[in-house]
Amino acid sequence: MNPINIIQSTFVPLPIENVDTDQIIPARFLKSSEKEGFGTHLFNDWRYLPDGTPNPDFVLNKSKYSGEILVAGKNFGCGSSREHAAWALAGQGFRAVVSSYFADIFQNNALNNGLLPVQVTQPFLQEIFAQKSESTLTINLYDCWIQIDKTGSRCQFPISSYKQECLLNGFSDIDYLISMESEIEAYEKNTRATA
Amino acid sequence: MKKTLFDKIWEKHIVREVQDDLYVLYIDKHLIHEVTSPQAFASLEKRGLKVLRPQQILATADHNVPTTDQDLPIKDDLSAKQVALLTENCKKHGIELFGLGHPYQGIVHVIGPELGITQPGMTIVCGDSHTSTHGAFGTVAFGIGTSEVEMVLATQCLLQTKPRQMRIEVNGTLSSGVTAKDVILYIISQLGTGGATGHFVEYSGNTIRTLSMEGRMTVCNMSIEMGARGGLIAPDEITFNYLEGKPFAPKGHEWEKAKNKWSFLTTDDGAHFDKIYHFQAENIPPMVTYGTHPGMGIPVDVAVPFLNSTGQEASGEGLEKALNYMGLQSGQFMSGIPVQHVFIGSCTNARVEDFRLAASVVKGKKKHDRIRALIVPGSQQVAKQLSEEGLDKIFEEAGFVIRQPGCSACLAMNGDTIPSGEYCVSTSNRNFEGRQGNGARTILASPLTAALACITGEISDIRSYPFTHINN
């Protein structure tokens, strides 16, 4: 996993609430057995017209908007546990998603793929949307804040210190768990004995 | 310290406390299927790791399998490849697979319980959000992503933050025509799709206590639709009676021992919950959804909300966008809307009890000309029960064809799709845009309401329709 520390970028606004993982990546694109290649189907049914051409009204098809940060309405990533949603966002080049809250499983999936979920207050989210495309955002994972560069307005975001360290160093949970093998075996023996 | 049922199960499974509220949690049972596991196995192999406890894993093919001609090779190349990869991975790592053609094959959340693999007090995970279904047995069960599937394959453990806890109490007697599905659709309509985010929910109260295991599974299944990490119900005599004699349930002396142990799985009086909600069963009507998430539910006889309504989830843009997608208008009544499709299936409502309910309504009637119905049993075992009880005859005489088990039109991966712009009354759990096919318009409802739509060809109120319950 690539380490994350500071992300400074323009952003793509998606002011829609409850964006579910079926919107992020529809089920009919889950047939691949790889992790790559989902980016082109990110938001497929909003992004393309029924004939397959880009929908000019969708934000990803407007040249005005680009960047490594997606900013979306509250409860982003609800619904299915498909990690393909995180793979599709990363595949499209996003490194962070900002919202006022995230669905739990999506949040874990994002973190496990080095995609940073940045949870901000509802007013701060509105402040970002009010910027249209006119400001870059800076996300600082060392100090856990996000800033609207044009106004200097900042918001702290929550993240566990364990996860913060993992992301800063590019570590993943599986490395941590594998290092615990003997402890896991001891747990198993112990519970079997007391069962 | 007074503890909740959730606390008790969670604490028993802590291998290490990493830091405040972050734990390494031991997983008793891991269920896998063909869509969210291939990348996990591939990554595991890349790291040179093996599967730590293959005997604690159970695999099935359900999400992406055809519901006709299951004995023939799968036509869709990519689906065939996913199923072949699952078979290969299971073989290589010594994992039991109930694949196509196996008498135990079916939707992962239907087979775990009906085989007695799901048992009280366990931690259970699966790369599928509706793993919450297993909570009906008093388990801590939750959905995970593919990276986490890999972690459990490799270590039988997960790093998890302890969720907050919510209690939802339902008391009173349900009115005739009101089912467990209506109970949960009603609760979600009150709490909203994000209402339980970050929480684990315990359902309690005498209404929940009198629900069958099938009904409890329907309730727990949809916990995720209000954002909950999972839902659970304390086990009791109904749970034990359901499990007794199931193929993988403990037998003889072991059974008595297990039952005794399980009877302690309750929440202590006065244990702390972060949030508590109370609902009265008498206030719950038959429910349908009108919008594009499960929180957009209303009583079947009530009008679609107005755009300026200030309901929790029905604010401004979301509602307008949803109604445009659904082809509905504010103020319009749901009952009377003509529908083209009915789907009775999914891990929410495809157990034998659900088909008894549906058959009660359909018995002796013919389906409406307009209706194309997909009747999809949740598992081979359920399909067998349908024929043993003669329910298949009732559906056939009404003009339906019964499909073979799988997720089918719940997520429409396998080609069982609803055409764009058409309505489908569905007993599944999600009405998101495009869930049942690009442009498909899903109306979530109970098996009774879905079956009634088959006969009338439109959304109808089951309370004004006479029928006799079929019991087993």
Ligand code: SF4
């Ligand atoms: S029936 Fe639907 S919700 Fe249930 S496991 Fe299958 S796809 Fe998921």
